[in-house]
Amino acid sequence: MTSIAEPTRRHVLIAGVALWAVAVRPATAAPADDLQAAVRAFTNGAPVRDGKVHLDIAPLVENGNAVPLSVSVDSPMTAADHVKAIAVFNERNPQRDVAVFHLGPRSGRAAVSTRIRLATSQKLIAVARLSDGSHWSSTVDVVVTLAGCIEGS
Amino acid sequence: MARTLVQAPATARRGDVIEIRTLIAHSMETGFRSGPDGKMLPRDIIRRFTCRWDGEEVFSADLYSAVAANPYLAFHAVASASGTLVFTWEGDNGFAQTETHTITVT
Numbered sequence: 716m717t718s719i720a721e722p723t724r725r726h727v728l729i730a731g732v733a734l735w736a737v738a739v740r741p742a743t744a745a746p747a748d749d750l751q752a753a754v755r756a757f758t759n760g761a762p763v764r765d766g767k768v769h770l771d772i773a774p775l776v777e778n779g780n781a782v783p784l785s786v787s788v789d790s791p792m793t794a795a796d797h798v799k800a801i802a803v804f805n806e807r808n809p810q811r812d813v814a815v816f817h818l819g820p821r822s823g824r825a826a827v828s829t830r831i832r833l834a835t836s837q838k839l840i841a842v843a844r845l846s847d848g849s850h851w852s853s854t855v856d857v858v859v860t861l862a863g864c865i866e867g868s
Numbered sequence: 869m870a871r872t873l874v875q876a877p878a879t880a881r882r883g884d885v886i887e888i889r890t891l892i893a894h895s896m897e898t899g900f901r902s903g904p905d906g907k908m909l910p911r912d913i914i915r916r917f918t919c920r921w922d923g924e925e926v927f928s929a930d931l932y933s934a935v936a937a938n939p940y941l942a943f944h945a946v947a948s949a950s951g952t953l954v955f956t957w958e959g960d961n962g963f964a965q966t967e968t969h970t971i972t973v974t
Contacts (some may be wrong), residue, residue, distance in 0.1 A: 781936040805934060809900040812932040816943070821926040823885035823946035829929075830936040832898070863936075 746806045746837075753811035754842055757802045758850045763842060768801075768853035770841040779833035779863030786816075788825035788843045788851070798825040800844045807837035832863035870894055872967050874955060879972045880947035888919065888927075889942040892957050892965065898933040914939055914959035922951035931959075947973045 754763060771785040788798045797820045803813040816827045825843070836859045842852045873891040880886050892914065899911025911933065918928040926945040945953075953969040 808934050809898070810933055812930075813934040814932060815930040817925075817928040817930075818943075819926070821921065821924065821946055821948070822944055824944040826944060827929075828940070828942035830940050832934050832936050 749811050750804055750806050750838070750840065753804045754802075754840060754852070757804075757815075757842055758844070761848070761850050763850040763852045765852060765854075767845075767851040768841050768843045770803075770839060770853040770855045772839060772855055772857055774855070774857060776833060776857055776859045778861050779835070779859040780861075781830045781863075782833050782857075782859075783828065784813075784831050784839075785826065785828040786841045786843075786853075787827075788845075790825045790845065792818075792820055792823055792825055794820045795846070797822075797846045798843050799846055801825070801827060801841060802844075803831070803839065803841050805831075805833065805837055805839050808832065808834045813839070833857060833859045834862050835859055870957075870963075870965055872955075872957075872965065874953075874967055874969050876953060876969050876971065878970070879974065882947060882949075882973050884947045885944050886947050886971075887942060887944055888953070889940070890917070890919075890955055890967075891938060891940045893938055894957075894959070894963075896931075896933070896935060896937045896939060900933065912960045912963075914957050914963060916956075916958045917941060918956045918958075919943070919945070920954045920956075921945060921948065923954075947971070949973055 767789045769787045776782050786801050790798045798818050800817050802815045804811050805813050813831050838856050840854045871893040875889040877886050897912040901909050903909045919926050927943045950973045955967045957965045
């Protein structure tokens with residue numbers, strides 16, 4: 716005869732599913748909200764409009780360890796009208812920030828390139844802050860076949 | 869000292885927009901990877917890059933773990949006057965490196 720306290724296979728299975736629901740669900744549900752929060756933190760809550768920004772990245776990435784990324788903004792880059800900063804955020808890396816670039820009229824052209832890591836297929840957003848205080852953005856979906864940020868990388 | 873690579877023209881005409889490309893050898897350890905012993909490897913990244921033209925900042929960047937190893941940055945600057953471009957990389961564990969490039973503006 717088995718005692719009541721002794722866990723049966725069914726109990727263990729149910730407990731396992733319950734634990735998965737508690738431990739895994741929040742982590743997968745969070746990224747989109749996180750991304751919005753990261754953008755809001757950069758803009759200080761100011762509205763962000765689509766346009767002016769061109770986020771250039773390969774839509775299909777084979778190796779997430781070094782993905783070439785270019786951002787440019789339509790701006791004359793004069794003292795009166797220039798791009799002050801460009802921030803790039805991701806959706807599903809361990810951390811939302813990718814990089815923040817600070818520019819000014821001395822930059823001449825609002826175009827920056829770098830290489831980034833992508834942990835998985837996800838959304839990338841570039842937000843530009845202009846000298847008149849407005850914010851513009853561009854969003855791109857990227858499919859990654861070999862993830863960055865994993866062991867042995 | 870980490871190896872660096874700076875590509876910028878040696879001469880330029882006044883008012884021209886020149887492209888500057890920089891690369892520095894650095895592992896950019898994310899802080900999200902575990903080592904052979906299963907323990908998390910501590911973060912070791914370059915957090916800030918600055919480019920100054922005769923002391924005036926023309927471009928700077930805040931970098932995070934999502935920037936690939938050996939961070940590469942390409943940006944632009946207006947050729948205003950002959951002078952020295954000073955590039956600075958700063959990061960975790962007191963990492964700091966400076967490179968210079970002289971440019972003649974005609």
